[in-house]
Amino acid sequence: MELVYILDILGTLAFAISGALVASDQKLDLFGVIIIAFVTAVGGGMLRDVLINAHPINWIGDLNYLYVIFIAVLLTFLFKSKILPLSKTLFLFDTVGISVFTLLGLQKGLNFDLHPLIALIMGMISAVFGGVLRDVLTNKIPLIFEKEIYASACLAGGITYLLLKKTPITDNLNFIVSASVIITIRLIAVKFNLELPKVKDDIFGK
Amino acid sequence: MELVYILDILGTLAFAISGALVASDQKLDLFGVIIIAFVTAVGGGMLRDVLINAHPINWIGDLNYLYVIFIAVLLTFLFKSKILPLSKTLFLFDTVGISVFTLLGLQKGLNFDLHPLIALIMGMISAVFGGVLRDVLTNKIPLIFEKEIYASACLAGGITYLLLKKTPITDNLNFIVSASVIITIRLIAVKFNLELPKVKDDIFGK
Protein backbone atom coordinates (compact mmCIF):
# COMPACT_ATOMS: atom_id res chain seq x y z
CA MET A 1 0.00 0.00 0.00
CA GLU A 2 1.69 3.17 -1.25
CA LEU A 3 -0.37 5.46 0.99
CA VAL A 4 0.61 3.54 4.11
CA TYR A 5 4.30 3.91 3.24
CA ILE A 6 3.89 7.67 2.84
CA LEU A 7 2.08 7.87 6.20
CA ASP A 8 4.83 5.74 7.75
CA ILE A 9 7.44 8.20 6.49
CA LEU A 10 5.39 11.23 7.64
CA GLY A 11 5.00 9.61 11.06
CA THR A 12 8.74 8.97 11.19
CA LEU A 13 9.34 12.63 10.34
CA ALA A 14 7.00 13.76 13.12
CA PHE A 15 8.58 11.40 15.65
CA ALA A 16 12.08 12.54 14.66
CA ILE A 17 11.16 16.22 14.97
CA SER A 18 9.57 15.63 18.37
CA GLY A 19 12.72 13.82 19.49
CA ALA A 20 14.92 16.61 18.16
CA LEU A 21 12.86 19.24 19.97
CA VAL A 22 13.07 17.36 23.28
CA ALA A 23 16.81 16.87 22.83
CA SER A 24 17.47 20.50 21.98
CA ASP A 25 15.52 21.59 25.07
CA GLN A 26 17.92 19.44 27.08
CA LYS A 27 20.84 21.38 25.61
CA LEU A 28 22.32 18.31 23.97
CA ASP A 29 24.82 18.96 21.21
CA LEU A 30 24.11 18.27 17.54
CA PHE A 31 25.24 14.66 17.82
CA GLY A 32 23.00 14.08 20.83
CA VAL A 33 20.06 15.63 18.99
CA ILE A 34 20.60 13.30 16.02
CA ILE A 35 20.73 10.22 18.29
CA ILE A 36 17.60 11.20 20.21
CA ALA A 37 15.73 12.01 16.99
CA PHE A 38 16.90 8.67 15.64
CA VAL A 39 15.82 6.49 18.58
CA THR A 40 12.52 8.34 18.89
CA ALA A 41 11.74 7.77 15.23
CA VAL A 42 12.94 4.21 14.65
CA GLY A 43 13.56 2.81 18.15
CA GLY A 44 10.19 1.09 18.40
CA GLY A 45 10.44 -0.69 15.07
CA MET A 46 14.08 -1.53 15.75
CA LEU A 47 13.23 -3.25 19.04
CA ARG A 48 10.34 -5.10 17.40
CA ASP A 49 12.57 -6.38 14.60
CA VAL A 50 15.32 -7.51 16.99
CA LEU A 51 12.77 -9.33 19.18
CA ILE A 52 11.09 -11.16 16.30
CA ASN A 53 14.38 -11.74 14.47
CA ALA A 54 13.35 -9.76 11.39
CA HIS A 55 16.63 -8.94 9.70
CA PRO A 56 17.58 -6.59 8.16
CA ILE A 57 15.87 -4.45 10.83
CA ASN A 58 13.79 -1.44 9.84
CA TRP A 59 16.36 1.34 9.32
CA ILE A 60 19.05 -1.04 8.01
CA GLY A 61 16.70 -2.44 5.36
CA ASP A 62 15.33 0.92 4.16
CA LEU A 63 17.62 3.96 4.06
CA ASN A 64 14.66 6.35 3.69
CA TYR A 65 14.20 6.26 7.46
CA LEU A 66 17.69 7.68 7.95
CA TYR A 67 17.21 10.37 5.31
CA VAL A 68 13.94 11.46 6.93
CA ILE A 69 15.64 11.65 10.33
CA PHE A 70 18.48 13.78 8.94
CA ILE A 71 15.93 16.10 7.33
CA ALA A 72 14.02 16.33 10.62
CA VAL A 73 17.16 17.29 12.56
CA LEU A 74 18.15 19.81 9.90
CA LEU A 75 14.69 21.40 9.99
CA THR A 76 14.78 21.56 13.79
CA PHE A 77 18.28 22.96 13.79
CA LEU A 78 17.55 25.66 11.22
CA PHE A 79 13.96 26.57 11.94
CA LYS A 80 13.30 25.74 15.57
CA SER A 81 11.48 29.00 16.25
CA LYS A 82 9.29 28.44 13.18
CA ILE A 83 8.51 24.82 14.05
CA LEU A 84 7.27 25.38 17.58
CA PRO A 85 4.11 27.25 16.48
CA LEU A 86 3.38 24.27 14.23
CA SER A 87 2.94 22.01 17.23
CA LYS A 88 -0.66 21.24 16.26
CA THR A 89 0.39 20.08 12.82
CA LEU A 90 3.19 18.05 14.35
CA PHE A 91 0.78 16.54 16.85
CA LEU A 92 -1.45 15.47 13.97
CA PHE A 93 1.47 13.87 12.09
CA ASP A 94 2.53 12.23 15.33
CA THR A 95 -0.95 10.81 15.93
CA VAL A 96 -1.17 9.51 12.37
CA GLY A 97 2.34 8.07 12.81
CA ILE A 98 1.33 6.22 15.96
CA SER A 99 -1.68 4.66 14.28
CA VAL A 100 0.33 3.59 11.23
CA PHE A 101 3.25 2.28 13.34
CA THR A 102 0.85 0.23 15.47
CA LEU A 103 -0.91 -1.41 12.55
CA LEU A 104 2.24 -1.99 10.45
CA GLY A 105 3.94 -3.55 13.48
CA LEU A 106 0.93 -5.75 14.12
CA GLN A 107 0.79 -6.83 10.47
CA LYS A 108 4.51 -7.62 10.51
CA GLY A 109 3.97 -9.79 13.58
CA LEU A 110 1.15 -11.66 11.87
CA ASN A 111 3.29 -12.09 8.74
CA PHE A 112 5.92 -13.71 10.97
CA ASP A 113 3.26 -16.21 12.11
CA LEU A 114 3.20 -14.92 15.65
CA HIS A 115 0.20 -15.45 17.95
CA PRO A 116 -2.25 -12.51 17.55
CA LEU A 117 -1.58 -11.44 21.16
CA ILE A 118 2.16 -11.27 20.48
CA ALA A 119 1.53 -9.47 17.18
CA LEU A 120 -0.61 -6.95 19.07
CA ILE A 121 2.23 -6.35 21.51
CA MET A 122 4.63 -5.92 18.58
CA GLY A 123 2.31 -3.25 17.19
CA MET A 124 2.36 -1.42 20.49
CA ILE A 125 6.14 -1.73 20.87
CA SER A 126 6.52 -0.25 17.37
CA ALA A 127 4.37 2.73 18.31
CA VAL A 128 5.48 3.55 21.83
CA PHE A 129 8.99 2.27 22.41
CA GLY A 130 10.74 5.03 20.47
CA GLY A 131 9.37 7.49 23.01
CA VAL A 132 10.38 5.23 25.90
CA LEU A 133 13.96 5.02 24.62
CA ARG A 134 14.04 8.79 24.10
CA ASP A 135 13.02 9.32 27.72
CA VAL A 136 15.46 6.74 29.09
CA LEU A 137 18.35 8.30 27.17
CA THR A 138 17.47 11.80 28.37
CA ASN A 139 17.20 10.41 31.88
CA LYS A 140 13.50 10.87 32.53
CA ILE A 141 10.83 8.44 33.64
CA PRO A 142 9.16 7.50 30.38
CA LEU A 143 6.26 9.89 29.82
CA ILE A 144 4.03 7.12 28.62
CA PHE A 145 4.23 5.39 32.01
CA GLU A 146 2.84 8.40 33.79
CA LYS A 147 -0.04 9.99 31.98
CA GLU A 148 -0.23 9.31 28.30
CA ILE A 149 -3.32 7.35 27.36
CA TYR A 150 -2.04 6.73 23.88
CA ALA A 151 -0.86 3.21 24.52
CA SER A 152 -4.51 2.42 25.20
CA ALA A 153 -5.48 4.01 21.91
CA CYS A 154 -2.97 1.75 20.13
CA LEU A 155 -4.32 -1.25 21.99
CA ALA A 156 -7.91 -0.44 21.03
CA GLY A 157 -6.94 0.09 17.40
CA GLY A 158 -4.94 -3.12 17.31
CA ILE A 159 -7.78 -5.15 18.78
CA THR A 160 -10.16 -3.56 16.26
CA TYR A 161 -7.85 -4.65 13.45
CA LEU A 162 -7.63 -8.23 14.74
CA LEU A 163 -11.42 -8.48 15.15
CA LEU A 164 -12.23 -7.00 11.74
CA LYS A 165 -9.70 -9.37 10.16
CA LYS A 166 -12.16 -12.17 10.91
CA THR A 167 -14.86 -10.37 8.89
CA PRO A 168 -15.07 -10.18 5.09
CA ILE A 169 -14.01 -6.50 4.89
CA THR A 170 -10.87 -5.82 2.87
CA ASP A 171 -7.51 -5.36 4.58
CA ASN A 172 -7.24 -1.79 3.29
CA LEU A 173 -10.60 -0.81 4.75
CA ASN A 174 -9.71 -2.58 8.00
CA PHE A 175 -6.47 -0.60 8.16
CA ILE A 176 -8.33 2.69 7.68
CA VAL A 177 -11.02 1.89 10.25
CA SER A 178 -8.51 0.67 12.86
CA ALA A 179 -6.23 3.67 12.31
CA SER A 180 -9.26 5.93 12.76
CA VAL A 181 -9.99 4.26 16.09
CA ILE A 182 -6.48 5.06 17.32
CA ILE A 183 -6.54 8.62 16.02
CA THR A 184 -10.00 9.32 17.42
CA ILE A 185 -9.26 7.97 20.90
CA ARG A 186 -6.02 9.91 21.10
CA LEU A 187 -7.60 13.17 19.98
CA ILE A 188 -10.48 12.76 22.43
CA ALA A 189 -8.09 11.80 25.25
CA VAL A 190 -5.92 14.86 24.69
CA LYS A 191 -8.96 17.16 24.28
CA PHE A 192 -10.57 16.00 27.54
CA ASN A 193 -7.27 15.35 29.33
CA LEU A 194 -8.18 11.73 30.11
CA GLU A 195 -5.86 9.54 32.15
CA LEU A 196 -5.66 5.87 32.98
CA PRO A 197 -6.32 4.89 36.60
CA LYS A 198 -3.34 4.54 38.92
CA VAL A 199 -2.66 1.73 41.36
CA LYS A 200 -2.49 4.06 44.32
CA ASP A 201 -5.49 2.54 45.97
CA ASP A 202 -7.04 -0.87 45.62
CA ILE A 203 -10.67 -1.88 45.50
CA PHE A 204 -10.78 -1.83 49.27
CA GLY A 205 -10.05 1.89 49.14
CA LYS A 206 -6.79 1.58 51.02
CA MET B 1 11.28 -31.41 34.27
CA GLU B 2 7.70 -30.51 35.15
CA LEU B 3 8.59 -29.19 38.61
CA VAL B 4 11.18 -26.79 37.22
CA TYR B 5 8.59 -25.37 34.82
CA ILE B 6 6.17 -24.77 37.70
CA LEU B 7 8.93 -23.06 39.71
CA ASP B 8 9.84 -20.98 36.65
CA ILE B 9 6.23 -19.80 36.40
CA LEU B 10 6.00 -19.11 40.16
CA GLY B 11 9.26 -17.15 39.96
CA THR B 12 7.88 -15.19 37.00
CA LEU B 13 4.76 -14.42 39.04
CA ALA B 14 6.85 -13.19 41.98
CA PHE B 15 9.07 -11.05 39.72
CA ALA B 16 6.01 -9.57 37.98
CA ILE B 17 4.31 -8.73 41.29
CA SER B 18 7.49 -7.13 42.61
CA GLY B 19 7.74 -5.08 39.41
CA ALA B 20 4.09 -4.06 39.65
CA LEU B 21 4.53 -2.98 43.28
CA VAL B 22 7.57 -0.85 42.46
CA ALA B 23 5.76 0.70 39.50
CA SER B 24 2.62 1.49 41.47
CA ASP B 25 4.73 3.17 44.15
CA GLN B 26 6.09 5.41 41.41
CA LYS B 27 2.53 6.44 40.53
CA LEU B 28 2.79 5.05 37.03
CA ASP B 29 -0.51 4.46 35.26
CA LEU B 30 -1.91 1.00 34.52
CA PHE B 31 -0.01 0.75 31.25
CA GLY B 32 3.25 1.70 32.93
CA VAL B 33 2.65 -0.88 35.64
CA ILE B 34 2.10 -3.61 33.03
CA ILE B 35 5.33 -2.69 31.22
CA ILE B 36 7.41 -2.61 34.38
CA ALA B 37 5.92 -5.91 35.60
CA PHE B 38 6.66 -7.33 32.16
CA VAL B 39 10.31 -6.27 31.93
CA THR B 40 10.98 -7.29 35.53
CA ALA B 41 9.55 -10.75 34.93
CA VAL B 42 10.87 -11.62 31.46
CA GLY B 43 13.52 -8.96 30.75
CA GLY B 44 16.44 -11.14 31.84
CA GLY B 45 15.46 -14.14 29.74
CA MET B 46 14.59 -11.86 26.82
CA LEU B 47 18.05 -10.26 26.83
CA ARG B 48 19.69 -13.69 27.14
CA ASP B 49 17.75 -15.04 24.15
CA VAL B 50 18.51 -12.00 21.99
CA LEU B 51 22.23 -12.24 22.84
CA ILE B 52 22.54 -15.97 22.10
CA ASN B 53 20.17 -15.77 19.10
CA ALA B 54 17.60 -18.15 20.61
CA HIS B 55 14.44 -17.42 18.65
CA PRO B 56 11.56 -17.39 19.37
CA ILE B 57 12.64 -15.61 22.57
CA ASN B 58 11.16 -16.59 25.92
CA TRP B 59 7.81 -14.77 26.06
CA ILE B 60 7.22 -15.04 22.31
CA GLY B 61 7.71 -18.80 22.36
CA ASP B 62 5.55 -19.50 25.43
CA LEU B 63 2.42 -17.40 26.05
CA ASN B 64 2.16 -18.58 29.66
CA TYR B 65 4.67 -15.92 30.66
CA LEU B 66 2.33 -13.20 29.41
CA TYR B 67 -0.68 -14.73 31.13
CA VAL B 68 1.19 -14.92 34.43
CA ILE B 69 2.24 -11.28 34.09
CA PHE B 70 -1.35 -10.17 33.42
CA ILE B 71 -2.50 -12.13 36.47
CA ALA B 72 0.23 -10.52 38.56
CA VAL B 73 -0.77 -7.00 37.51
CA LEU B 74 -4.43 -7.78 38.11
CA LEU B 75 -3.68 -9.12 41.59
CA THR B 76 -1.57 -6.07 42.39
CA PHE B 77 -4.20 -3.70 41.02
CA LEU B 78 -7.07 -5.31 42.92
CA PHE B 79 -5.45 -6.43 46.13
CA LYS B 80 -2.44 -4.21 46.71
CA SER B 81 -3.20 -3.71 50.40
CA LYS B 82 -3.59 -7.47 50.85
CA ILE B 83 -0.39 -8.31 48.98
CA LEU B 84 1.98 -6.09 50.92
CA PRO B 85 1.70 -8.12 54.16
CA LEU B 86 2.62 -11.16 52.07
CA SER B 87 6.06 -9.75 51.38
CA LYS B 88 7.77 -12.69 53.07
CA THR B 89 5.94 -15.16 50.83
CA LEU B 90 6.77 -13.04 47.80
CA PHE B 91 10.39 -12.85 48.85
CA LEU B 92 10.47 -16.65 49.02
CA PHE B 93 8.92 -16.99 45.54
CA ASP B 94 11.36 -14.37 44.32
CA THR B 95 14.34 -16.23 45.77
CA VAL B 96 13.18 -19.51 44.30
CA GLY B 97 12.61 -17.70 41.00
CA ILE B 98 16.14 -16.34 40.98
CA SER B 99 17.63 -19.77 41.56
CA VAL B 100 15.51 -21.38 38.84
CA PHE B 101 16.13 -18.53 36.36
CA THR B 102 19.89 -18.79 36.94
CA LEU B 103 20.08 -22.52 36.38
CA LEU B 104 17.64 -22.62 33.43
CA GLY B 105 19.57 -19.78 31.78
CA LEU B 106 22.84 -21.59 32.36
CA GLN B 107 21.43 -24.86 30.96
CA LYS B 108 20.11 -23.02 27.89
CA GLY B 109 23.57 -21.55 27.32
CA LEU B 110 25.16 -25.00 27.54
CA ASN B 111 22.50 -26.40 25.18
CA PHE B 112 23.55 -23.72 22.69
CA ASP B 113 27.13 -25.03 22.94
CA LEU B 114 28.44 -21.92 24.59
CA HIS B 115 31.61 -21.90 26.69
CA PRO B 116 30.74 -22.68 30.36
CA LEU B 117 31.86 -19.19 31.40
CA ILE B 118 29.49 -17.61 28.85
CA ALA B 119 26.72 -19.99 29.92
CA LEU B 120 27.29 -18.93 33.52
CA ILE B 121 26.95 -15.29 32.52
CA MET B 122 23.75 -16.14 30.63
CA GLY B 123 22.38 -17.69 33.82
CA MET B 124 23.15 -14.54 35.75
CA ILE B 125 21.70 -12.27 33.06
CA SER B 126 18.50 -14.35 33.16
CA ALA B 127 18.24 -13.89 36.91
CA VAL B 128 19.25 -10.28 37.45
CA PHE B 129 18.65 -8.29 34.29
CA GLY B 130 14.89 -8.02 34.69
CA GLY B 131 15.51 -6.04 37.87
CA VAL B 132 18.15 -3.91 36.16
CA LEU B 133 15.75 -3.02 33.33
CA ARG B 134 13.00 -2.24 35.86
CA ASP B 135 15.32 0.19 37.63
CA VAL B 136 16.57 1.81 34.43
CA LEU B 137 13.00 2.37 33.19
CA THR B 138 11.92 3.87 36.51
CA ASN B 139 15.02 6.07 36.41
CA LYS B 140 16.95 4.66 39.34
CA ILE B 141 20.47 3.34 39.65
CA PRO B 142 19.96 -0.42 39.44
CA LEU B 143 19.56 -1.72 42.99
CA ILE B 144 21.73 -4.71 42.29
CA PHE B 145 24.72 -2.47 41.60
CA GLU B 146 24.57 -0.95 45.04
CA LYS B 147 23.93 -3.46 47.75
CA GLU B 148 22.28 -6.66 46.65
CA ILE B 149 24.50 -9.64 47.14
CA TYR B 150 22.20 -11.86 45.17
CA ALA B 151 24.23 -11.75 41.98
CA SER B 152 26.95 -13.46 44.01
CA ALA B 153 24.47 -16.08 45.14
CA CYS B 154 23.59 -16.78 41.50
CA LEU B 155 27.27 -16.96 40.64
CA ALA B 156 27.97 -19.45 43.45
CA GLY B 157 24.99 -21.60 42.44
CA GLY B 158 25.97 -21.53 38.80
CA ILE B 159 29.56 -22.55 39.56
CA THR B 160 28.24 -25.35 41.78
CA TYR B 161 26.12 -26.60 38.90
CA LEU B 162 29.04 -26.54 36.46
CA LEU B 163 31.33 -28.38 38.90
CA LEU B 164 28.76 -31.05 39.82
CA LYS B 165 28.06 -31.59 36.13
CA LYS B 166 31.50 -33.21 35.92
CA THR B 167 30.53 -35.72 38.63
CA PRO B 168 28.25 -38.75 38.15
CA ILE B 169 25.28 -37.22 40.02
CA THR B 170 22.09 -36.86 37.98
CA ASP B 171 21.16 -33.56 36.40
CA ASN B 172 17.98 -33.34 38.50
CA LEU B 173 19.89 -33.75 41.76
CA ASN B 174 22.51 -31.27 40.55
CA PHE B 175 19.72 -28.77 39.81
CA ILE B 176 18.27 -29.17 43.31
CA VAL B 177 21.64 -28.87 45.06
CA SER B 178 22.71 -25.83 43.04
CA ALA B 179 19.36 -24.11 43.51
CA SER B 180 19.69 -24.74 47.25
CA VAL B 181 23.09 -23.04 47.23
CA ILE B 182 21.57 -19.91 45.67
CA ILE B 183 18.55 -19.89 47.99
CA THR B 184 20.67 -20.48 51.10
CA ILE B 185 23.21 -17.76 50.32
CA ARG B 186 20.49 -15.24 49.54
CA LEU B 187 18.55 -16.01 52.72
CA ILE B 188 21.70 -15.79 54.85
CA ALA B 189 22.78 -12.57 53.12
CA VAL B 190 19.43 -10.90 53.74
CA LYS B 191 19.25 -12.18 57.32
CA PHE B 192 22.71 -10.87 58.21
CA ASN B 193 22.54 -7.87 55.88
CA LEU B 194 25.76 -8.82 54.06
CA GLU B 195 27.21 -6.63 51.33
CA LEU B 196 29.93 -6.98 48.76
CA PRO B 197 33.01 -4.81 49.24
CA LYS B 198 33.12 -1.47 47.42
CA VAL B 199 36.02 -0.04 45.43
CA LYS B 200 36.20 3.12 47.52
CA ASP B 201 39.64 2.32 48.80
CA ASP B 202 42.35 0.18 47.37
CA ILE B 203 44.75 -2.20 49.08
CA PHE B 204 46.96 0.74 49.97
CA GLY B 205 44.12 2.12 52.07
CA LYS B 206 43.82 5.29 50.06
Added chain:
Amino acid sequence: MELVYILDILGTLAFAISGALVASDQKLDLFGVIIIAFVTAVGGGMLRDVLINAHPINWIGDLNYLYVIFIAVLLTFLFKSKILPLSKTLFLFDTVGISVFTLLGLQKGLNFDLHPLIALIMGMISAVFGGVLRDVLTNKIPLIFEKEIYASACLAGGITYLLLKKTPITDNLNFIVSASVIITIRLIAVKFNLELPKVKDDIFGK
Protein backbone atom coordinates in the same frame (compact mmCIF):
# COMPACT_ATOMS: atom_id res chain seq x y z
CA MET C 1 45.99 -7.83 11.06
CA GLU C 2 47.69 -8.84 14.30
CA LEU C 3 48.42 -5.26 15.36
CA VAL C 4 44.79 -4.23 15.05
CA TYR C 5 43.75 -7.09 17.33
CA ILE C 6 46.26 -5.98 19.96
CA LEU C 7 45.01 -2.39 19.70
CA ASP C 8 41.42 -3.67 19.97
CA ILE C 9 42.33 -5.48 23.20
CA LEU C 10 44.21 -2.46 24.58
CA GLY C 11 41.23 -0.25 23.74
CA THR C 12 38.93 -2.72 25.49
CA LEU C 13 41.19 -2.61 28.54
CA ALA C 14 41.11 1.20 28.58
CA PHE C 15 37.31 1.29 28.17
CA ALA C 16 36.87 -1.29 30.93
CA ILE C 17 39.12 0.61 33.34
CA SER C 18 37.30 3.88 32.58
CA GLY C 19 33.99 2.12 33.25
CA ALA C 20 35.30 0.61 36.48
CA LEU C 21 36.55 4.00 37.67
CA VAL C 22 33.19 5.67 36.98
CA ALA C 23 31.36 2.82 38.73
CA SER C 24 33.59 2.89 41.78
CA ASP C 25 33.06 6.65 42.09
CA GLN C 26 29.34 5.92 42.22
CA LYS C 27 29.93 3.59 45.19
CA LEU C 28 28.65 0.57 43.32
CA ASP C 29 29.61 -2.80 44.77
CA LEU C 30 32.06 -5.18 43.09
CA PHE C 31 29.34 -6.79 40.99
CA GLY C 32 28.11 -3.39 39.81
CA VAL C 33 31.66 -2.37 38.91
CA ILE C 34 32.11 -5.52 36.82
CA ILE C 35 28.85 -4.91 34.95
CA ILE C 36 29.65 -1.27 34.25
CA ALA C 37 33.19 -2.12 33.13
CA PHE C 38 31.69 -4.84 30.95
CA VAL C 39 29.06 -2.70 29.19
CA THR C 40 31.51 0.17 28.74
CA ALA C 41 34.05 -2.11 27.12
CA VAL C 42 31.90 -4.36 24.92
CA GLY C 43 28.46 -2.68 24.89
CA GLY C 44 29.02 -0.87 21.60
CA GLY C 45 30.18 -3.94 19.69
CA MET C 46 27.44 -6.02 21.33
CA LEU C 47 24.71 -3.64 20.14
CA ARG C 48 26.25 -3.54 16.66
CA ASP C 49 26.31 -7.33 16.42
CA VAL C 50 22.72 -7.70 17.63
CA LEU C 51 21.52 -5.08 15.14
CA ILE C 52 23.29 -6.60 12.14
CA ASN C 53 22.57 -10.18 13.27
CA ALA C 54 26.25 -11.11 13.60
CA HIS C 55 26.22 -14.17 15.85
CA PRO C 56 28.05 -15.16 17.95
CA ILE C 57 28.27 -11.55 19.13
CA ASN C 58 31.61 -10.03 20.06
CA TRP C 59 32.22 -11.20 23.66
CA ILE C 60 30.48 -14.54 23.12
CA GLY C 61 32.66 -15.36 20.13
CA ASP C 62 35.98 -14.35 21.71
CA LEU C 63 36.57 -14.95 25.41
CA ASN C 64 39.58 -12.62 25.47
CA TYR C 65 37.22 -9.65 25.87
CA LEU C 66 35.93 -11.11 29.15
CA TYR C 67 39.43 -11.88 30.42
CA VAL C 68 40.57 -8.33 29.67
CA ILE C 69 37.53 -6.92 31.50
CA PHE C 70 38.21 -9.07 34.57
CA ILE C 71 41.83 -7.91 34.56
CA ALA C 72 40.69 -4.28 34.27
CA VAL C 73 38.34 -4.61 37.24
CA LEU C 74 41.01 -6.37 39.28
CA LEU C 75 43.53 -3.63 38.50
CA THR C 76 41.03 -0.94 39.42
CA PHE C 77 40.03 -2.73 42.60
CA LEU C 78 43.61 -3.29 43.75
CA PHE C 79 45.40 -0.23 42.49
CA LYS C 80 42.84 2.53 42.15
CA SER C 81 45.08 5.15 43.75
CA LYS C 82 47.94 4.17 41.42
CA ILE C 83 45.75 4.21 38.30
CA LEU C 84 44.30 7.69 38.68
CA PRO C 85 47.65 9.45 38.05
CA LEU C 86 47.90 7.42 34.86
CA SER C 87 44.86 9.17 33.41
CA LYS C 88 46.87 10.54 30.49
CA THR C 89 48.05 7.07 29.54
CA LEU C 90 44.51 5.77 29.90
CA PHE C 91 43.20 8.64 27.79
CA LEU C 92 45.64 7.68 25.08
CA PHE C 93 44.60 4.01 25.17
CA ASP C 94 41.01 5.16 25.16
CA THR C 95 41.54 7.37 22.12
CA VAL C 96 43.35 4.59 20.27
CA GLY C 97 40.52 2.25 21.30
CA ILE C 98 37.88 4.56 19.87
CA SER C 99 39.67 4.81 16.56
CA VAL C 100 40.14 1.04 16.31
CA PHE C 101 36.56 0.29 17.42
CA THR C 102 35.19 2.71 14.82
CA LEU C 103 37.14 1.26 11.93
CA LEU C 104 36.68 -2.40 12.93
CA GLY C 105 32.93 -1.80 13.31
CA LEU C 106 32.80 -0.10 9.94
CA GLN C 107 34.74 -2.93 8.29
CA LYS C 108 32.43 -5.50 9.87
CA GLY C 109 29.42 -3.63 8.48
CA LEU C 110 30.96 -3.62 5.00
CA ASN C 111 31.77 -7.33 5.33
CA PHE C 112 28.08 -7.90 6.03
CA ASP C 113 27.27 -6.14 2.74
CA LEU C 114 25.61 -3.21 4.41
CA HIS C 115 25.26 0.16 2.68
CA PRO C 116 28.35 2.32 3.44
CA LEU C 117 26.18 4.80 5.38
CA ILE C 118 24.86 1.99 7.60
CA ALA C 119 28.39 0.58 7.99
CA LEU C 120 29.55 4.04 9.06
CA ILE C 121 26.82 4.16 11.70
CA MET C 122 27.85 0.68 12.88
CA GLY C 123 31.40 1.96 13.31
CA MET C 124 30.16 4.84 15.42
CA ILE C 125 27.85 2.62 17.48
CA SER C 126 30.82 0.33 18.18
CA ALA C 127 32.87 3.25 19.42
CA VAL C 128 30.40 5.31 21.42
CA PHE C 129 27.55 3.10 22.60
CA GLY C 130 29.50 1.45 25.40
CA GLY C 131 29.82 4.87 27.03
CA VAL C 132 26.15 5.60 26.43
CA LEU C 133 25.10 2.34 28.13
CA ARG C 134 27.47 3.06 31.03
CA ASP C 135 25.83 6.44 31.55
CA VAL C 136 22.29 5.10 31.24
CA LEU C 137 22.99 2.36 33.78
CA THR C 138 24.53 4.81 36.21
CA ASN C 139 21.55 7.09 35.69
CA LYS C 140 23.22 10.00 33.97
CA ILE C 141 22.47 11.79 30.72
CA PRO C 142 24.98 10.24 28.34
CA LEU C 143 28.10 12.40 28.38
CA ILE C 144 28.50 12.14 24.66
CA PHE C 145 25.18 13.90 24.09
CA GLU C 146 26.31 16.97 25.96
CA LYS C 147 29.80 18.00 25.11
CA GLU C 148 32.02 15.28 23.75
CA ILE C 149 33.11 15.97 20.23
CA TYR C 150 34.51 12.50 19.82
CA ALA C 151 31.56 11.14 17.89
CA SER C 152 32.48 13.71 15.24
CA ALA C 153 36.05 12.45 15.28
CA CYS C 154 34.77 8.91 14.65
CA LEU C 155 32.54 10.19 11.87
CA ALA C 156 35.43 12.02 10.19
CA GLY C 157 37.68 8.97 10.46
CA GLY C 158 34.98 6.67 9.13
CA ILE C 159 34.30 8.92 6.14
CA THR C 160 38.05 9.11 5.48
CA TYR C 161 38.20 5.32 5.45
CA LEU C 162 35.26 5.02 3.04
CA LEU C 163 36.73 7.63 0.67
CA LEU C 164 40.25 6.16 0.69
CA LYS C 165 38.75 2.72 0.03
CA LYS C 166 37.95 3.97 -3.48
CA THR C 167 41.64 4.80 -4.07
CA PRO C 168 44.43 2.30 -4.79
CA ILE C 169 46.03 2.58 -1.31
CA THR C 170 46.19 -0.65 0.69
CA ASP C 171 43.63 -1.43 3.35
CA ASN C 172 46.31 -1.42 6.06
CA LEU C 173 47.53 2.03 5.12
CA ASN C 174 43.93 3.25 4.90
CA PHE C 175 43.30 1.89 8.41
CA ILE C 176 46.34 3.72 9.79
CA VAL C 177 45.50 7.02 8.07
CA SER C 178 41.84 6.93 9.12
CA ALA C 179 42.70 6.00 12.69
CA SER C 180 45.15 8.90 12.77
CA VAL C 181 42.36 11.25 11.67
CA ILE C 182 40.22 10.13 14.62
CA ILE C 183 43.07 10.32 17.12
CA THR C 184 44.22 13.73 15.89
CA ILE C 185 40.76 15.31 15.95
CA ARG C 186 40.07 13.98 19.43
CA LEU C 187 43.41 15.18 20.82
CA ILE C 188 42.95 18.63 19.26
CA ALA C 189 39.36 18.85 20.50
CA VAL C 190 40.32 18.00 24.07
CA LYS C 191 43.33 20.32 23.98
CA PHE C 192 41.31 23.30 22.78
CA ASN C 193 38.11 22.30 24.56
CA LEU C 194 36.07 22.34 21.36
CA GLU C 195 32.34 21.65 21.39
CA LEU C 196 29.69 21.00 18.81
CA PRO C 197 27.04 23.71 18.37
CA LYS C 198 23.81 23.36 20.32
CA VAL C 199 20.28 23.82 18.99
CA LYS C 200 19.45 26.51 21.51
CA ASP C 201 19.01 29.15 18.86
CA ASP C 202 18.19 28.85 15.22
CA ILE C 203 19.51 30.77 12.24
CA PHE C 204 17.06 33.56 13.01
CA GLY C 205 18.82 34.12 16.29
CA LYS C 206 15.76 33.30 18.37
